[in-house]
Amino acid sequence: MGTPFSQNKHLISRAGFGISILQIEDIKNKKSKTMVADLFKEYPFTEITYNTPDFISIEYTDPKATADQKREAQKITQKQNVELNLNFLTQMTKSEDQLREKMAFFWHGHFATRVNNPKFNRQLLNVIRKNALGNFKELLFEVSKSPAMLQFLNNQQNKKDHPNENFAREVMELFTMGRGNYTENDIKELARAFTGWGYDKEGNFTERPKQHDTGAKTFLGKTGNFTGDDVLNIILEQKATAKFITTKIYKFFVNENPDQNNINELSEELYTSNYDLKKLMQNIFSSSWFYDQKNVGNRIKSPTELIAGIIRILPMEIKNPENITVYQKLLGQMLLFPPNVAGWPSGKSWIDSSTLMLRLQIPQIWSGLRPMEYSAKEDDDIDMGMKSREALIKAFKNPNITIDWLAVEKTFKNKKPEDYLIQNTELINMKTVSQFSDQSLKMNIINLMSTPEYQLM
Template structure:
């Protein structure tokens, strides 16, 4: 078990949130762990994350009356709204006191992954996830399953009687609830039949279309009846395998990518018995002594969002051109609101290749104005989201317009070892090597610490 109170608190804030905030540094070593846990579960008023540009009447691309110029103008506004929503979510992640809610929302954002162009649908789903992030998994599952973003992404708008579409049904079981191996192909077909008729209207509201629903008898997971979409979701939640699948995924995200089956079994039993109370599950995890074991500290590679948000939180900075941050997301491989596929983002070593590691190590120097950006985005039209050209991306890196208040940093870190706050497992860091590349100033010491491979771990 991690013995130092500072190490425990640092580990907790990094896993249950997006790292230490600059304002927390002064008292972190004196904070009681139990009090810190309690503060993470404090309930704050819920605030939606929205985009800033007003909605327009979106022209359907299939509308024969729409001119090419009209379509281009509509697409520009859609792209602008998606970028604004991305940045406003990141702003909430980095600034909100409600850190655990946002970290759970970030987890669910990758779990219930959608990739649609419609900013209104994206906004709706993001706020459904954020609102229910620490609530009840049943309510979260039902709301997500009826969201236009999910129904659009997985083609359930086209799921009609006599012509069932299995996309949504398959992913509900494989990725969102039960996991592979716990159902049959027949179960997928019957589930798809139960979901026939579920869709949405032009206003982005869920609609159940009775004329498109297959009212025949269905046999699903051993039960037979004239099931609706609500019925089959309830049957899925009756399966203990669902509680175990969700618990395992949460454990791998928050604790260790190699799960301890004894912990998983106990936690999933509690999760099932609580009727899927997410908050209780997270309280059990963060209050357990094993959560602070050394084998669970500094063993995970930070995702790009965790890396970026962590830097913004621990250094007092002003970002003049926040749209630049979406460029970093793109280059590092994690655009918020834009997962690569329905399985969400990968994790672990998949975040690191020769290109992304070099950029990760250089971001502290780039943000401090010590070096220009020399990397261009990978060729990936799907990831562009209508952003800038490659040339513009490179140019924008050379002046990220980030100002760090180094005087405040000097004052706060005076008589402290920066590595105690910046590196998760200080046993891994060789301070002699770090100091060799410093000019003995605190500023360079911090920049060099944040430029180490060890800083990539959490």
């Protein structure tokens, strides 16, 4: 199980976004039990928002809008989405409520939507943050009624004469039960139950009775004149749902190769607790198996975990934070814009030759030791390649970061930085690291953060 220090380090990297420079003493001296209890402290909940006004005078879908008005609306939309993205990242890096934000990050990939409307994005983001450690039933109901989800999966078009099965299919396949636990006919009947669910111009959920199919439906072995609420309740009655959710959480927080005994036990408890997520997470982090060697330092950090982790351990001022989204884009994880309804991939799919190079260089780029070099892929048509390369380099303003190295030196005085930066120190050869260093603490830390081992959590 390791020492309390190694347990605390593992806990903080999985239950949050890595060690903050302010936690260095804590993880060395606190009992693991206390660290777990700290994670579940009740903090006041604050919504994430953006500063630019919510009012877009003419939605660019308005057929009467001029080209200029459409452009202006698009500009505001983009600005609000970038602000929302960065404000979510700020919560991850600064909030003491680390577990809430880590769970919200998990749900953000689980209930993946990709819509342009910043108001809808903000609303869904706050729904998943508010319910991140609450009750899965409430979370599922609120997400299913959010305009972001209803728009993304076309339920606005789901009407009794023309049922649209998109939302119904994904609710079962990706959000609750997983494949193999329902039939094609269940999807058809589920879609009928969701007919009429939509939202108004203001982004409020509405049930449109005229569009709802009131006929009898047979779904997962039950027959009745079901509404959307009824069918979600039937889905939650299935033990397959508790097992699917538990497995996905386990893969994210513990190990991508789940232990079936642990899954069975945890999902049974989740089901009998009526989907209490806080209890599930307490069970995971309090279990001795969570700290087993096989679960430590075996996960590749997602780009968000990598970026947030660097910002947490190195006190820094970021003068052009909007340029952090450039790194998100290049590394393949732009918050608010998952690739598709299945969310982001994980594990080895985060790493290819170009993303690994950039990952290893970020500590040096952000410390001002090397310029940001990125060029379009070789196989581009030369002409296009040149243009896009110039355009890219032009777009790459540095985030303009100042790191407070004095604070870092003070904090790490008489400590081995590798103990705090590398999850499994047995993997790292410190001789190689110090070979490239001028023996200063600053270079030592930058070099440690530029190793493949730093990519693991």
